[in-house]
Amino acid sequence: MIPLLILLLAAPLHAADRDAELKADTLAHTKALIALDTSNPPGNEIIAARYIEGELKKDGIDSELYTSTGTRTSLVARLKGDGSKRPLLLMCHTDVVPADPKGWTVPPFAAVEKDGYLYGRGAMDIKSLCAAQMAVLSYLKRSNIPLARDVIFFAEADEESGATVRHIDSLLRDKPRLVDAELGINEGGVSLWKDGRVVEVHVEAAEKEYMDFTMTAKGKPGHSSVPTADNAIARLARAIARLSAHRFPVRLNPVSQGFLERQAETSPSPVALAIRALLNAPEGRKRDEAGDELAALSPEYGAMLRDTVTPTMLKAGYKSNVIPADASATFNARMLPGRRAASLIADIHRIVDDSNIEFAFEPPTRKPVGPMPIDTPLYRAAVESAPGVRVMPYMAAWTTDSQDLRARGTIMYGIDAPGTEDDQRRAHGEDERVPLAALDWFALYLRDIVVKTAGK
Numbered sequence: 185m186i187p188l189l190i191l192l193l194a195a196p197l198h199a200a201d202r203d204a205e206l207k208a209d210t211l212a213h214t215k216a217l218i219a220l221d222t223s224n225p226p227g228n229e230i231i232a233a234r235y236i237e238g239e240l241k242k243d244g245i246d247s248e249l250y251t252s253t254g255t256r257t258s259l260v261a262r263l264k265g266d267g268s269k270r271p272l273l274l275m276c277h278t279d280v281v282p283a284d285p286k287g288w289t290v291p292p293f294a295a296v297e298k299d300g301y302l303y304g305r306g307a308m309d310i311k312s313l314c315a316a317q318m319a320v321l322s323y324l325k326r327s328n329i330p331l332a333r334d335v336i337f338f339a340e341a342d343e344e345s346g347a348t349v350r351h352i353d354s355l356l357r358d359k360p361r362l363v364d365a366e367l368g369i370n371e372g373g374v375s376l377w378k379d380g381r382v383v384e385v386h387v388e389a390a391e392k393e394y395m396d397f398t399m400t401a402k403g404k405p406g407h408s409s410v411p412t413a414d415n416a417i418a419r420l421a422r423a424i425a426r427l428s429a430h431r432f433p434v435r436l437n438p439v440s441q442g443f444l445e446r447q448a449e450t451s452p453s454p455v456a457l458a459i460r461a462l463l464n465a466p467e468g469r470k471r472d473e474a475g476d477e478l479a480a481l482s483p484e485y486g487a488m489l490r491d492t493v494t495p496t497m498l499k500a501g502y503k504s505n506v507i508p509a510d511a512s513a514t515f516n517a518r519m520l521p522g523r524r525a526a527s528l529i530a531d532i533h534r535i536v537d538d539s540n541i542e543f544a545f546e547p548p549t550r551k552p553v554g555p556m557p558i559d560t561p562l563y564r565a566a567v568e569s570a571p572g573v574r575v576m577p578y579m580a581a582w583t584t585d586s587q588d589l590r591a592r593g594t595i596m597y598g599i600d601a602p603g604t605e606d607d608q609r610r611a612h613g614e615d616e617r618v619p620l621a622a623l624d625w626f627a628l629y630l631r632d633i634v635v636k637t638a639g640k
Contacts, residue, residue, distance in 0.1 A: 203628060206323050210627040211302070211620070213239065213315030215295035217278065218304035224279035229341035230257035232278035236318060236339050243322045248362065252341075252354040259339040260362045263324055265331035265638060272562070272638045273336045273368030273594060274321070276314040277343035277585070280306040287614035301617040309611040310371040312601040312618050312626070314339055317369075320631045333638040338363050343585050352585050353549065356592070365594050367562040367637065369630075372584045372598025374608065377622045382629075386578035387566050388598025390439040390555035392488075392518040394583040395525050397545035399423055399536070405509040412507065417500050420511040423536045424495055427515070430535050432491040434462070434475040435520050439555040440488050440579040447485070450574070455481050462489075487581035491528060493517045518581060522554045550591040555579070560595055565636035569629055599633075601626040 220231045230251065236259050237247040247261040258278075265271070283292035283305040290296040292305040306312075321337050323329075342351035355362070372388035401423065403416030436444075441463070448459040458481050462474040479486020493515045500511030519528055525547035533543065558577050567575045578598075586596040602622035610616045 207624040207627050209319035210316045213318050214312050217311040218295040218306050221293050222279045223282040224344040227279045228255045229278045230255040233257045233259040243325045252351045256341045256351050258341045261337045263335045265333045269333045270366035271334035271336050273365035274317040275338040275370040277340040279344050281612050303617045307616050307618040316627045316630045330640040331638050332640045335638050352588050368594050368596040370586045372580050373600050375602035377602040377604050382573050382602045385575045388580045389577040390521045390579040395517045398514050400512040400542045402540045406507045408505045416511040423541050434471045434489045437555045439577045443578050446576040488579045491519050522552045553587050553590045556595050562637045565633045569632035
C-alpha cells in the first residue's frame with residue numbers, strides 16, 4: 185500500500201514539474217528569440233533558425249533548414265505519430281518589423297522583464313508563439329506522449345515584408361511535403377487578457393486577402409501659370425475622393441456572423457445595439473447603413489464587414505511651377521474571403537468612372553480562400569482547453585501566410601498569446617510587450633490543444 189501511495193503522491197508533482205518546465209522554456213525561448221534581431225528588412229532569419237535547431241537538438245529533435253536566398257531561412261521539425269491521422273502543423277514566423285529605439289522606454293531587442301511584462305520587438309508578433317510551439321514540441325518528446333498525428337513545427341522566414349518574391353512561395357514550390365498537414369495553428373487570432381486572466385479567445389478562421397494597386401491619372405503637361413482643366417493631379421484627386429467616399433456592400437460569412445453574434449452578448453451597450461441592428465437588417469441599403477453605424481463605433485468590427493481600399497502613397501510632379509503629365513496613388517485593398525482581385529478592380533473602375541485613369545495591380549498568386557470550417561478536432565480542442573473562457577471563431581481584417589496553406593487544403597486557425605487591448609495595439613509599435621502570466625497560460629493552453637488534437 186505504501187508504494188502505491190507514494191506513486192499517487194508523486195504523479196501530480198511530476199505533472200506540476202512538467203508544467204513549470206514548459207512555462208520556463210516558453211519564457212526562455214521568447215527572450216532568446218527577441219534578443220536575435222531579425223528585423224525585416226533584411227530579416228536575417230537564419231540566426232533564429234539556428235537557435236531553434238540547437239535547442240530542439242538538445243531533446244533529440246532533428247530539424248531541416250530551408251534557405252531561399254541569402255540568410256532567408258525557415259526551419260521545419262517533426263515529431264512522428266503512428267500515421268493513423270494526418271499531421272498537425274504548428275506555424276509561426278521568426279522575422280519582425282523594424283523598431284526605432286527612440287520611441288521605446290527599453291531597448292527593443294533586450295527582452296526586458298518589467299512590471300509583470302516581457303518587453304521587446306516580437307513579444308506579441310510573434311516570437312511568443314514560436315517560443316510556445318518550440319516548448320510544446322520539447323514537452324511532447326520529453327513526456328513520450330503517444331501521437332496519432334505527426335506534429336510539424338514550421339518557423340517561417342519573411343512573413344513581414346510583403347515582397348513580390350515571397351519566401352513561402354519558394355518553400356511550397358521546392359519542398360511542399362515539409363509542411364503538408366490536415367490541421368494547423370498559426371498567428372492571426374486575438375486572445376484578450378483582462379484583470380489577470382484570459383476572458384476571450386478569438387480563433388481566427390477567416391481573413392481578408394491583401395492586394396496593392398496603383399491609379400495613374402494622365403493629363404496635359406504645361407506651365408503652372410496657365411491652368412488647364414486637364415490637370416493630372418486634379419484628376420487623380422477627384423478619383424481618390426470618389427473611391428475614398430465609396431462604401432462597398434456589407435457581406436457576412438458564417439465566421440464573421442458567428443463572431444458578431446457572440447460579441448452582441450457582451451460588448452458595451454452602444455456597440456452591442458449596433459451589432460444587433462446590423463444582424464437584424466435585411467441585405468442591401470439598410471444593412472449597409474447599419475454597417476456604417478457599427479464602423480463609427482468600432483472601426484475594427486467595421487473592417488471585417490466589407491472590402492476596403494485605403495490610399496497609402498502619392499507621387500506627382502517634379503517642380504512647383506510645372507503641371508506634370510501624370511500623377512499616381514497607391515492603394516492597399518483588403519478583400520473579403522473568396523473575393524477575386526479582378527472583380528474588385530472592375531468595381532473600382534466603375535466607381536472612379538474616368539477613362540484617363542489607368543490601373544496597375546498584381547493579384548494574389550494563390551486562389552481566393554473562403555472561411556475555415558469549425559467542426560474539426562482542432563477547433564473543438566481550442567474550446568475544450570479553455571474552460572471558463574469565451575472561445576469563438578473570428579475573421580481578421582489583416583492577412584497572414586496561413587492563406588497559402590489554406591489554399592493547399594490545410595485547415596488553419598490563428599491563436600495568439602493573450603494580451604490586453606493596449607498590448608494588442610503595441611504590436612508593430614513602441615514598447616511591444618506580453619504579460620508574463622499570460623505567456624504562462626498560453627504555454628499550457630497550446631500544449632493541451634496539441635495533445636487533444638494529435639495525441640492517441
